[in-house]
Amino acid sequence: MIKFLLDYSSGVPVYRQIIDQIRFGIASGQLKLGEQLPTVRALAVTLKVNLNTVSKAYKELEIKNILETQQGTGTFISSTKMAVPKKEREDKLKEICLQFSSVAFSYGFSLDEIMQELKHIETT
């Protein structure tokens, strides 16, 4: 199962963050074909958001045929293709790294300091 995480300081709408994390989770192999996602109610509680917000995210992914829903049963990964084009994944990586380095540099940290610190991060 994937670990969801919301970044309220990013300005990106919650339902879009959920969508992206599912899509990228599929792209990275953390989410596999047929795997069940948390129920809309469960994820809403976990993320402390409204049920409708999660529902909106799931529904948009269902329209794109990435998820398949069955009332009374749950929501599942129905396709692992086309979730995220290779280029988009690369671009995303660049984007968040650039954004992060921007913040780090503005605080006066060097690339070496950053790398050193990141090495000590536990992957969990």
Add this chain to the structure above:
Amino acid sequence: MIKFLLDYSSGVPVYRQIIDQIRFGIASGQLKLGEQLPTVRALAVTLKVNLNTVSKAYKELEIKNILETQQGTGTFISSTKMAVPKKEREDKLKEICLQFSSVAFSYGFSLDEIMQELKHIETT
């Protein structure tokens, strides 16, 4: 002068994108102390957004003492550093690295991928 570019598909509010790009411009050295930014009206035309949107971005940066505005003259970079107490420097580094890695992991990127990408960041 910095080159602004909006990404409407990102979900990030326009005024925030402007803020981020100025901050990154400063952090990367593309924007220097005392340099004048485009006027609110000029940038609004360039980006095809409303004047108020640019104004909002500039004003927020002025509140943080990163920009300085003079009516009738323009807006300028007034600071290229973030005031951070030295005591909290290490803590800050850990904090932003942890936050960043969490976000990166939630998108399914590995530590290796992150490190690899960061190596390519240009400090200029």
Add this chain to the structure above:
DNA sequence: TATGTTGTACTATAACAATATGACAAAGGT
């Protein structure tokens, strides 16, 4: 069959983002 779980649908409300307009204030140049 009855109950609980799951996704769906709808209304109403609030906050935010962005636009369109218009007017005003401060500084500079002529």
Add this chain to the structure above:
DNA sequence: ACCTTTGTCATATTGTTATAGTACAACATA
């Protein structure tokens, strides 16, 4: 002085995001 340029402010309007609450439909299981 006058005009232009600059940033600022205020109002109204539109669309999006998110919440709260309620009800309903489909499915699984005891």
